[in-house]
Amino acid sequence: MSAPTHARQVDHLIVGAGFAGLCAAIKLDEDGERDFLVVEKAGEVGGTWRDNTYPGAACDVPSQLYSFSFAPNPEWSMSYSPGPEIQQYLRDVATRSGTLDRFEFDTSFDDATWDDAAARWTVTVTGPAGPRTISARTLTLGAGGLSEPRLPEIEGIETFQGEVFHSARWDHSVDPAGKRVAVIGTGASAIQIVPEMQQVAAHLDVYQRTAPWVIPRNDRRYGALERRALRRFPALGRLYRTGIYWAHEGYVPAFTLEPKIALPAQKAAEANIRKGIEDPALRAKVTPRFAIGCKRILRSNTYYPALAADNTELVTDPIAKVTGDAIVTADGVERAVDVIVVATGFWTTELPVTEHVTGTAGRTLADVWRDDGMAAYKGTTVPGFPNLFMLVGPNTGQGHTSMVFIIEAQVAYLRDAVRTLRERGWAAVEPRRRAFQRWNANLQRRMQRTVWTRGGCDSWYLDEHGRNTTLWPKSTVTFRRELARFDPDAYDVRREATS
Known part of the structure; x- marks a missing residue:
């Protein structure tokens, strides 16, 4: 045909x-x-x-x-x-x-x-x-x-009477300020969302299935003089790009040949935990039990301090079901919630x-x-x-x-x-x-x-x-x-x- x-x-x-x-x-x-x-x-x-x-x-x-x-x-x-x-x-x-x-x-x-x-x-x-x-x-x-987006299969989530949406379909009509917010997931999107929600929510529950490795985010602002130089001298931008590329390419052996090469990155991640969290019990909850790099390595300076804040609870018990106004975990604890953010990937x-x-x-x-x-x-x-x-x-x-x-x-x-x-x-x-x-x-x-x-x-x-x-x-x-x-x-x- x-x-x-x-x-x-x-x-x-x-x-x-x-x-x-x-x-x-x-x-x-x-x-x-x-x-x-x-x-x-x-x-x-x-x-x-x-x-x-x-x-x-x-x-x-x-x-x-x-x-x-x-x-x-x-x-x-x-x-x-x-x-x-x-x-x-x-x-x-x-x-x-x-x-x-x-x-x-x-x-x-x-x-x-x-x-x-x-x-x-x-x-x-x-x-x-x-x-x-x-x-x-x-x-x-x-x-x-x-x-x-990949939505979680959680009993009763369709009966929730509050607001629920995936991180990649953010509902900007919902104002989380002063509300009880739950974030399900601790992946790349979640660790960026959690600090933002912690700043405005009355209470924040973070539901973690597996703790990720999180290294410091060595971010910096480009000043006006530096941007002017990048505009005037394109070769400077190419130099930046080349240097960054080869620096990142240097990580490859740690992923593909010998995981022990990643030990400095693991030490940096562990130091990031110690810097952001004082409570030993919480530190234990957020410390992964697998080799760094096995799952995606994340970057944040604010995630751990947000978990340690007074208005945040890290929940590691599995979710059993969702009711009209709460999330119930496998240990029978029911946590009331107004907004559920689903950050469960794709x-x-x-x-x-x-x-x-x-x-x-x-x-x-x-x-x-x-x-x-x-x-x-x-x-x-x-x-x-x-x-x-x-x-x-x-x-x-x-x-x-x-x-x-x-x-x-x-x-x-x-x-x-x-x-x-x-x-x-x-x-x-x-x-x-x-x-x-x-x-x-x-x-x-x-x-x-x-x-x-x-x-x-x-x-x-x-x-x-x-x-x-x-x-x-x-x-x-x-x-x-x-x-x-x-x-x-x-x-x-x-x-x-x-x-």
């Missing part, structure tokens, strides 16, 4: 307008691949930084590195940027790029099916004017791994977008991964799904550095693949199963040496089978080298489309 004649025809369809989708659009445009469309379900660019507007939202990677290499920003106010500044940065980059005329906002990605006869993707989207069909030569998924090992992508065998990518586990060739392409490119795909995540670096490496691979298709007159490419299997077997073998496998924790990095399908177990230098060029020998090729 060929593509519907009424479908809009584009060369490239990109899903998502966060860092990944925006990077792909800008770089394809630079290559002269201007016939593309970006669909975004929300009303503007930004992705994570558009959606996460909770109080205290900020990045835990230094600003100079958490930005595009091709779009430096000399105006960062802090060494670790607040969320609103990152969002404004993405708006500014998008505007300057001249690509926004090919972005469609408030448009959901509903379904994509590979049309083998036409060698194109038939995609259904729904925008302000209703559903319509698009036919695209390539499909790039830039929806991200931290985009769909769907990372079961990406919801994959439910809507159907390949050559008539199966969705989600179905394939349910059977075989989430995996891709070079974190980017999958057998049975021709001309499909995933950004921030399986085993591309980082425990030590900026995901923007990874995104740029994947986009470079995408660009070279598109260039190869164009130059050689090919209609479609998909990775050979042998290349795909060899890549992932080597990756999982390497994973067995890492702290994420050996560190004694149960993290969101792992799928239901205990496999780490989210992180990259080597240096980002290696990742960039592996994706520097598209490798057609690893792919099956459709040389021309059939009519």
Whole structure:
């Protein structure tokens, strides 16, 4: 069956307008691949930084590195940027790029099916004017791994009569001042939210399942003179970025080779606990029982003091249920609450977008991964799904550095693949199963040496089978080298489309 004649025809369809989708659009445009469309379900660019507007939202990677290499920003106010500044940065980059005329906002990605006869993707989207069909030569998924909130399965939570919302869907109409607030979770978002809530709430309960390792946040403000120098001398910004990059790359052996190398970081985390908390019992509760790095290492100077405040209680007993006005723990204690903030993370090992992508065998990518586990060739392409490119795909995540670096490496691979298709007159490419299997077997073998496998924790990095399908177990230098060029020998090729 060929593509519907009424479908809009584009060369490239990109899903998502966060860092990944925006990077792909800008770089394809630079290559002269201007016939593309970006669909975004929300009303503007930004992705994570558009959606996460909770109080205290900020990045835990230094600003100079958490930005595009091709779009430096000399105006960062802090060494670790607040969320609103990152969002404004993405708006500014998008505007300057001249690509926004090919972005469609408030448009959901509903379904994509590979049309083998036409060698194109038939995609259904729904925008302000209703559903319509698009036919695209390539499909790039830039929806991200931290985009769909994961809500906890707690008995009775739907009966709660107060306010309840996920950290990534913050309800700004709710004023927590003077109220009894509960924060469920102690991950990266929670440790930023807790100090903010402690300052305004009458009482704050923090529900902890597992204590995280939290190291000091060595933040500082950029002065006017320093920002002026960064504007005037772009090489200074590049020097900052290079220094920060290599400093963070120095953490890699602690994650991937020998956890004992991370002992100085653990000592810093333990000192952070001692500095923020005097009570020995509370110190014991917040001290992790697993190797540092096994779960995401967090950064904060204010989290522990907030837990130690008179109006805060750290609750480590499991939640049994929620009633109309309280949370009940397994020990039978009932704690009254007015506002529940759910900071329980995202769907990372079961990406919801994959439910809507159907390949050559008539199966969705989600179905394939349910059977075989989430995996891709070079974190980017999958057998049975021709001309499909995933950004921030399986085993591309980082425990030590900026995901923007990874995104740029994947986009470079995408660009070279598109260039190869164009130059050689090919209609479609998909990775050979042998290349795909060899890549992932080597990756999982390497994973067995890492702290994420050996560190004694149960993290969101792992799928239901205990496999780490989210992180990259080597240096980002290696990742960039592996994706520097598209490798057609690893792919099956459709040389021309059939009519």
